[in-house]
Amino acid sequence: xxxxxxxxxxxxxxxxxxxxxxxxxxxxxxxxxxxxxxxxxxxxxxxxxxxxxxxxxxxxxxxxxxxxxxxxxxxxxxxxxxxxxxxxxxxxxxxxxxxxxxxxxxxxxxxxxxxxxxxxxxxxxxxxxxxxxxxxxxxxxxxxxxxxxxxxxxxxxxxxxxxxxxxxxxxxxxxxxxxxxxxxxxxxxxxxxxxxxxxxxxxxxxxxxxxxxxxxxxxxxxxxxxxxxxxxxxxxxxxxxxxxxxxxxxxxxxxxxxxxxxxxxxxxxxxxxxxx
Ligand SMILES: Cc1cc2nc3c(=O)[nH]c(=O)nc-3n(C[C@H](O)[C@H](O)[C@H](O)COP(=O)(O)OP(=O)(O)OC[C@H]3O[C@@H](n4cnc5c(N)ncnc54)[C@H](O)[C@@H]3O)c2cc1C
Ligand code: FES
Numbered sequence: 001x002x003x004x005x006x007x008x009x010x011x012x013x014x015x016x017x018x019x020x021x022x023x024x025x026x027x028x029x030x031x032x033x034x035x036x037x038x039x040x041x042x043x044x045x046x047x048x049x050x051x052x053x054x055x056x057x058x059x060x061x062x063x064x065x066x067x068x069x070x071x072x073x074x075x076x077x078x079x080x081x082x083x084x085x086x087x088x089x090x091x092x093x094x095x096x097x098x099x100x101x102x103x104x105x106x107x108x109x110x111x112x113x114x115x116x117x118x119x120x121x122x123x124x125x126x127x128x129x130x131x132x133x134x135x136x137x138x139x140x141x142x143x144x145x146x147x148x149x150x151x152x153x154x155x156x157x158x159x160x161x162x163x164x165x166x167x168x169x170x171x172x173x174x175x176x177x178x179x180x181x182x183x184x185x186x187x188x189x190x191x192x193x194x195x196x197x198x199x200x201x202x203x204x205x206x207x208x209x210x211x212x213x214x215x216x217x218x219x220x221x222x223x224x225x226x227x228x229x230x231x232x233x234x235x236x237x238x239x240x241x242x243x244x245x246x247x248x249x250x251x252x253x254x255x256x257x258x259x260x261x262x263x264x265x266x267x268x269x270x271x272x273x274x275x276x
Contacts (some may be wrong), residue, residue, distance in 0.1 A: 001081035002036075005058060011139050014064050014109060015074050022057030024049075026085045030120040031093030031211070031243055034059065035219045037084040038072050039205040046068045046152070046216045046238075048113040049088060057084075062112035062141075068268040080194060089219045090242050093117055096207065097185045099126050102123050103175065104150070104169050105197055106132040107189020111141050113211055114188040117147070120193070122149040129182070133168035133193070137161040180207050187246060191255045198246030208246035215258065228254055 005019035013186045024034060033048045033076075051060035076082070102121050106114035111132040122128050130150040134140050135158045146153045146253055155162050156169045164171075168189075176182065185208045187197035194210040201208040214226035214237040221239035229250040235241065 002085035003081045005164050008158040018058045018060050018064045021059045025054050025057045026090045028052040028088045029092030032088035032090045034087030038155040064109040068272040077229050101127045102184040104130045104181045107193040110189030119149040127151050131171045196250035202247050210241050211242045212245040
Protein backbone atom coordinates (compact mmCIF):
# COMPACT_ATOMS: atom_id res chain seq x y z
CA UNK A 1 0.00 0.00 0.00
CA UNK A 2 1.23 3.50 -0.86
CA UNK A 3 0.42 6.17 1.71
CA UNK A 4 -0.69 9.70 0.81
CA UNK A 5 1.53 11.98 2.93
CA UNK A 6 0.34 15.34 1.61
CA UNK A 7 -2.69 16.54 -0.34
CA UNK A 8 -3.12 20.03 -1.73
CA UNK A 9 -5.81 21.57 -3.91
CA UNK A 10 -4.19 23.63 -6.68
CA UNK A 11 -7.39 24.80 -8.35
CA UNK A 12 -11.02 23.65 -8.51
CA UNK A 13 -10.13 20.70 -10.77
CA UNK A 14 -6.51 19.95 -9.95
CA UNK A 15 -4.99 18.28 -6.87
CA UNK A 16 -1.46 17.45 -5.80
CA UNK A 17 -0.51 14.40 -3.75
CA UNK A 18 2.82 13.40 -2.28
CA UNK A 19 2.97 9.61 -2.04
CA UNK A 20 5.31 7.42 -0.02
CA UNK A 21 7.08 5.25 -2.64
CA UNK A 22 10.80 5.01 -1.76
CA UNK A 23 11.85 2.51 -4.44
CA UNK A 24 10.31 4.59 -7.25
CA UNK A 25 11.68 7.84 -5.79
CA UNK A 26 15.21 6.37 -5.92
CA UNK A 27 15.03 5.72 -9.68
CA UNK A 28 12.66 8.44 -10.99
CA UNK A 29 13.75 10.89 -13.69
CA UNK A 30 12.05 13.84 -15.43
CA UNK A 31 9.66 12.70 -18.17
CA UNK A 32 8.69 9.40 -16.54
CA UNK A 33 5.31 8.37 -15.18
CA UNK A 34 3.64 5.93 -12.78
CA UNK A 35 0.50 3.83 -13.14
CA UNK A 36 -1.74 3.62 -10.09
CA UNK A 37 -4.85 1.82 -8.93
CA UNK A 38 -6.92 3.45 -6.23
CA UNK A 39 -8.37 0.12 -5.01
CA UNK A 40 -8.26 -3.57 -5.82
CA UNK A 41 -10.92 -3.44 -8.54
CA UNK A 42 -10.00 -0.02 -9.85
CA UNK A 43 -8.70 0.81 -13.34
CA UNK A 44 -5.04 1.55 -13.87
CA UNK A 45 -4.32 5.17 -14.82
CA UNK A 46 -1.02 6.77 -15.83
CA UNK A 47 0.10 10.00 -14.14
CA UNK A 48 3.36 11.86 -14.65
CA UNK A 49 5.97 12.00 -11.91
CA UNK A 50 5.68 15.70 -11.26
CA UNK A 51 8.43 15.74 -8.66
CA UNK A 52 10.43 13.24 -6.63
CA UNK A 53 12.55 13.25 -3.50
CA UNK A 54 14.89 10.27 -3.21
CA UNK A 55 15.96 11.24 0.33
CA UNK A 56 12.38 11.45 1.63
CA UNK A 57 11.27 8.52 -0.52
CA UNK A 58 8.34 10.39 -2.05
CA UNK A 59 6.76 10.93 -5.48
CA UNK A 60 4.54 13.92 -6.24
CA UNK A 61 1.63 13.57 -8.65
CA UNK A 62 -0.64 16.35 -9.90
CA UNK A 63 -3.92 15.32 -11.46
CA UNK A 64 -6.98 16.85 -13.02
CA UNK A 65 -10.36 15.34 -12.14
CA UNK A 66 -11.72 14.52 -15.59
CA UNK A 67 -13.49 11.21 -15.08
CA UNK A 68 -14.35 8.43 -12.66
CA UNK A 69 -10.89 7.34 -11.52
CA UNK A 70 -9.36 10.78 -11.13
CA UNK A 71 -12.49 11.92 -9.23
CA UNK A 72 -12.25 8.90 -6.95
CA UNK A 73 -8.55 9.60 -6.38
CA UNK A 74 -9.49 13.16 -5.45
CA UNK A 75 -11.72 11.90 -2.62
CA UNK A 76 -8.76 10.30 -0.81
CA UNK A 77 -7.15 12.22 2.04
CA UNK A 78 -3.77 12.41 3.76
CA UNK A 79 -3.18 9.14 5.63
CA UNK A 80 -5.19 7.06 3.10
CA UNK A 81 -3.33 4.61 0.87
CA UNK A 82 -3.37 3.61 -2.79
CA UNK A 83 -3.59 -0.05 -3.77
CA UNK A 84 -0.87 0.01 -6.48
CA UNK A 85 1.72 2.53 -7.56
CA UNK A 86 3.99 1.19 -10.32
CA UNK A 87 6.98 2.91 -11.84
CA UNK A 88 9.02 4.67 -12.90
CA UNK A 89 7.67 3.88 -16.39
CA UNK A 90 8.55 5.31 -19.80
CA UNK A 91 11.79 6.77 -21.01
CA UNK A 92 13.32 9.67 -19.12
CA UNK A 93 13.44 12.86 -21.18
CA UNK A 94 16.57 13.10 -23.26
CA UNK A 95 17.77 16.61 -24.10
CA UNK A 96 20.30 17.28 -26.88
CA UNK A 97 23.59 18.34 -25.26
CA UNK A 98 24.16 21.66 -27.02
CA UNK A 99 20.89 23.29 -25.88
CA UNK A 100 21.38 26.84 -24.62
CA UNK A 101 17.87 28.30 -24.76
CA UNK A 102 14.64 26.36 -24.44
CA UNK A 103 10.95 27.24 -24.41
CA UNK A 104 8.74 25.04 -22.26
CA UNK A 105 5.08 25.23 -23.23
CA UNK A 106 2.36 23.93 -20.88
CA UNK A 107 -1.32 23.82 -21.75
CA UNK A 108 -3.61 23.65 -18.69
CA UNK A 109 -2.77 20.55 -16.69
CA UNK A 110 0.11 19.95 -19.14
CA UNK A 111 1.91 22.66 -17.17
CA UNK A 112 2.31 20.20 -14.28
CA UNK A 113 3.78 17.66 -16.67
CA UNK A 114 6.10 20.27 -18.22
CA UNK A 115 7.32 21.57 -14.84
CA UNK A 116 9.84 18.74 -14.17
CA UNK A 117 11.28 19.27 -17.66
CA UNK A 118 11.76 23.00 -16.98
CA UNK A 119 13.35 22.15 -13.63
CA UNK A 120 15.76 19.65 -15.20
CA UNK A 121 16.81 22.02 -18.03
CA UNK A 122 17.32 24.82 -15.50
CA UNK A 123 19.50 22.47 -13.41
CA UNK A 124 21.57 21.75 -16.54
CA UNK A 125 22.21 25.49 -16.98
CA UNK A 126 19.88 26.03 -19.96
CA UNK A 127 18.12 29.42 -20.27
CA UNK A 128 14.44 28.56 -19.83
CA UNK A 129 11.39 30.51 -21.00
CA UNK A 130 8.19 28.93 -19.68
CA UNK A 131 4.90 29.71 -21.41
CA UNK A 132 1.80 28.32 -19.70
CA UNK A 133 -1.74 28.75 -21.02
CA UNK A 134 -5.04 28.36 -19.18
CA UNK A 135 -8.72 28.96 -19.91
CA UNK A 136 -8.93 31.63 -17.20
CA UNK A 137 -6.96 33.06 -14.28
CA UNK A 138 -8.62 30.77 -11.69
CA UNK A 139 -7.10 27.74 -13.41
CA UNK A 140 -3.50 29.02 -13.39
CA UNK A 141 -1.15 26.39 -11.93
CA UNK A 142 2.38 26.31 -10.52
CA UNK A 143 3.19 29.94 -11.42
CA UNK A 144 5.50 30.40 -8.42
CA UNK A 145 7.25 27.05 -9.05
CA UNK A 146 7.79 27.93 -12.74
CA UNK A 147 9.40 31.25 -11.75
CA UNK A 148 11.87 29.32 -9.56
CA UNK A 149 13.15 27.27 -12.52
CA UNK A 150 12.75 29.72 -15.44
CA UNK A 151 14.49 32.87 -16.65
CA UNK A 152 11.18 34.15 -18.00
CA UNK A 153 7.56 33.07 -17.40
CA UNK A 154 4.63 34.05 -19.61
CA UNK A 155 1.12 33.11 -18.48
CA UNK A 156 -1.66 33.36 -21.07
CA UNK A 157 -5.41 32.99 -20.63
CA UNK A 158 -7.97 32.26 -23.36
CA UNK A 159 -10.32 34.91 -21.92
CA UNK A 160 -7.67 37.49 -20.98
CA UNK A 161 -8.67 37.39 -17.30
CA UNK A 162 -5.02 37.63 -16.20
CA UNK A 163 -4.31 40.47 -18.63
CA UNK A 164 -2.45 38.37 -21.18
CA UNK A 165 -5.13 37.22 -23.62
CA UNK A 166 -4.31 34.59 -26.20
CA UNK A 167 -3.02 31.09 -26.74
CA UNK A 168 0.43 29.73 -25.93
CA UNK A 169 1.13 29.60 -29.67
CA UNK A 170 0.63 33.41 -29.89
CA UNK A 171 3.08 33.98 -27.02
CA UNK A 172 5.63 31.56 -28.51
CA UNK A 173 5.38 33.22 -31.94
CA UNK A 174 5.89 36.64 -30.31
CA UNK A 175 9.00 35.42 -28.51
CA UNK A 176 10.48 33.87 -31.66
CA UNK A 177 9.68 36.92 -33.81
CA UNK A 178 11.15 39.28 -31.22
CA UNK A 179 14.50 37.52 -31.64
CA UNK A 180 14.60 34.70 -29.08
CA UNK A 181 16.67 31.91 -30.63
CA UNK A 182 15.29 28.77 -29.02
CA UNK A 183 17.27 25.59 -29.71
CA UNK A 184 14.48 23.47 -28.29
CA UNK A 185 10.75 23.69 -27.59
CA UNK A 186 9.00 21.25 -25.26
CA UNK A 187 5.20 21.31 -25.58
CA UNK A 188 2.92 19.42 -23.21
CA UNK A 189 -0.85 19.72 -23.04
CA UNK A 190 -3.94 18.82 -25.05
CA UNK A 191 -3.17 17.08 -28.37
CA UNK A 192 -4.60 20.00 -30.33
CA UNK A 193 -2.23 22.42 -28.58
CA UNK A 194 0.81 20.19 -29.17
CA UNK A 195 -0.21 19.88 -32.84
CA UNK A 196 -0.36 23.65 -33.35
CA UNK A 197 2.86 24.33 -31.42
CA UNK A 198 4.61 21.69 -33.56
CA UNK A 199 3.24 23.23 -36.77
CA UNK A 200 4.52 26.64 -35.69
CA UNK A 201 8.02 25.50 -34.69
CA UNK A 202 8.36 23.48 -37.89
CA UNK A 203 8.12 26.75 -39.83
CA UNK A 204 11.11 28.07 -37.87
CA UNK A 205 13.03 24.78 -37.88
CA UNK A 206 13.10 24.52 -34.06
CA UNK A 207 13.41 21.02 -32.62
CA UNK A 208 10.23 20.22 -30.68
CA UNK A 209 9.48 17.50 -28.15
CA UNK A 210 5.91 16.61 -27.20
CA UNK A 211 4.62 14.22 -24.52
CA UNK A 212 1.96 11.82 -25.82
CA UNK A 213 -0.89 11.23 -23.36
CA UNK A 214 -2.30 8.13 -25.10
CA UNK A 215 -4.73 5.70 -23.51
CA UNK A 216 -2.56 3.26 -21.55
CA UNK A 217 -3.39 -0.09 -20.04
CA UNK A 218 -0.36 -2.21 -19.09
CA UNK A 219 2.29 0.49 -19.55
CA UNK A 220 4.86 -2.11 -20.54
CA UNK A 221 4.53 -2.34 -24.34
CA UNK A 222 2.37 -5.46 -24.44
CA UNK A 223 -1.26 -4.37 -24.86
CA UNK A 224 -0.82 -2.00 -27.81
CA UNK A 225 -3.33 0.47 -26.35
CA UNK A 226 -1.00 3.44 -26.45
CA UNK A 227 0.21 3.16 -30.03
CA UNK A 228 1.05 6.33 -31.92
CA UNK A 229 2.37 6.84 -35.42
CA UNK A 230 5.67 8.71 -35.46
CA UNK A 231 7.49 9.32 -38.75
CA UNK A 232 5.19 6.72 -40.35
CA UNK A 233 6.16 4.02 -37.83
CA UNK A 234 4.09 2.53 -35.01
CA UNK A 235 5.47 3.38 -31.58
CA UNK A 236 4.19 2.68 -28.08
CA UNK A 237 4.00 5.80 -25.93
CA UNK A 238 4.57 3.79 -22.73
CA UNK A 239 7.93 2.28 -23.68
CA UNK A 240 9.17 4.31 -26.68
CA UNK A 241 7.94 7.59 -25.14
CA UNK A 242 6.02 9.39 -23.78
CA UNK A 243 8.32 12.02 -25.40
CA UNK A 244 8.44 12.15 -29.22
CA UNK A 245 9.54 14.55 -31.96
CA UNK A 246 6.50 16.80 -32.43
CA UNK A 247 7.28 17.28 -36.12
CA UNK A 248 6.93 13.53 -36.74
CA UNK A 249 3.78 12.66 -34.72
CA UNK A 250 0.47 11.92 -36.49
CA UNK A 251 -1.67 14.09 -34.19
CA UNK A 252 -4.91 13.63 -36.15
CA UNK A 253 -4.77 9.88 -35.68
CA UNK A 254 -3.86 10.33 -31.98
CA UNK A 255 -6.90 12.58 -31.49
CA UNK A 256 -9.21 10.01 -33.09
CA UNK A 257 -7.79 7.27 -30.85
CA UNK A 258 -8.16 9.33 -27.68
CA UNK A 259 -11.91 9.74 -28.22
CA UNK A 260 -12.44 5.95 -28.59
CA UNK A 261 -13.94 5.31 -25.14
CA UNK A 262 -15.86 8.56 -24.73
CA UNK A 263 -19.26 6.91 -24.23
CA UNK A 264 -18.32 4.29 -21.59
CA UNK A 265 -16.10 6.91 -19.88
CA UNK A 266 -18.99 9.33 -19.59
CA UNK A 267 -21.35 6.54 -18.41
CA UNK A 268 -18.87 5.50 -15.67
CA UNK A 269 -18.45 9.12 -14.64
CA UNK A 270 -22.21 9.71 -14.41
CA UNK A 271 -22.68 6.53 -12.35
CA UNK A 272 -19.92 7.70 -10.00
CA UNK A 273 -21.47 11.13 -9.62
CA UNK A 274 -24.95 9.63 -9.24
CA UNK A 275 -26.23 11.46 -12.35
CA UNK A 276 -28.93 9.70 -14.42
C1 LIG B 1 2.01 9.14 -19.81
C2 LIG B 1 0.80 9.88 -19.29
C3 LIG B 1 0.96 10.79 -18.27
C4 LIG B 1 -0.15 11.48 -17.77
N1 LIG B 1 0.06 12.37 -16.76
C5 LIG B 1 -1.00 12.99 -16.22
C6 LIG B 1 -0.83 13.85 -15.10
O1 LIG B 1 0.28 14.06 -14.61
N2 LIG B 1 -1.93 14.44 -14.59
C7 LIG B 1 -3.18 14.21 -15.11
O2 LIG B 1 -4.14 14.79 -14.59
N3 LIG B 1 -3.37 13.42 -16.17
C8 LIG B 1 -2.33 12.78 -16.71
N4 LIG B 1 -2.53 11.91 -17.74
C9 LIG B 1 -3.92 11.67 -18.19
C10 LIG B 1 -4.63 10.72 -17.20
O3 LIG B 1 -4.07 9.44 -17.31
C11 LIG B 1 -6.13 10.68 -17.53
O4 LIG B 1 -6.69 11.93 -17.24
C12 LIG B 1 -6.86 9.63 -16.69
O5 LIG B 1 -6.48 8.34 -17.11
C13 LIG B 1 -8.34 9.80 -16.83
O6 LIG B 1 -8.98 8.77 -16.11
P1 LIG B 1 -10.49 8.96 -15.61
O7 LIG B 1 -11.07 7.60 -15.34
O8 LIG B 1 -10.56 9.93 -14.49
O9 LIG B 1 -11.21 9.64 -16.83
P2 LIG B 1 -11.78 8.94 -18.14
O10 LIG B 1 -13.19 8.58 -17.86
O11 LIG B 1 -10.87 7.85 -18.61
O12 LIG B 1 -11.70 10.14 -19.15
C14 LIG B 1 -12.42 11.35 -18.93
C15 LIG B 1 -12.05 12.35 -19.99
O13 LIG B 1 -10.62 12.58 -20.03
C16 LIG B 1 -10.09 12.27 -21.32
N5 LIG B 1 -8.87 11.46 -21.18
C17 LIG B 1 -8.79 10.17 -20.80
N6 LIG B 1 -7.52 9.74 -20.83
C18 LIG B 1 -6.79 10.79 -21.24
C19 LIG B 1 -5.43 10.99 -21.49
N7 LIG B 1 -4.56 9.97 -21.40
N8 LIG B 1 -5.03 12.22 -21.87
C20 LIG B 1 -5.91 13.23 -22.03
N9 LIG B 1 -7.22 13.10 -21.82
C21 LIG B 1 -7.66 11.90 -21.44
C22 LIG B 1 -11.14 11.40 -21.98
O14 LIG B 1 -11.14 11.56 -23.38
C23 LIG B 1 -12.43 11.89 -21.38
O15 LIG B 1 -12.92 13.01 -22.07
C24 LIG B 1 -1.45 11.23 -18.30
C25 LIG B 1 -1.61 10.32 -19.33
C26 LIG B 1 -0.50 9.64 -19.83
C27 LIG B 1 -0.67 8.64 -20.92
S1 FES C 1 0.10 0.81 -22.51
FE1 FES C 1 0.06 -1.12 -23.38
S2 FES C 1 1.48 -0.98 -24.99
FE2 FES C 1 1.61 0.91 -24.00
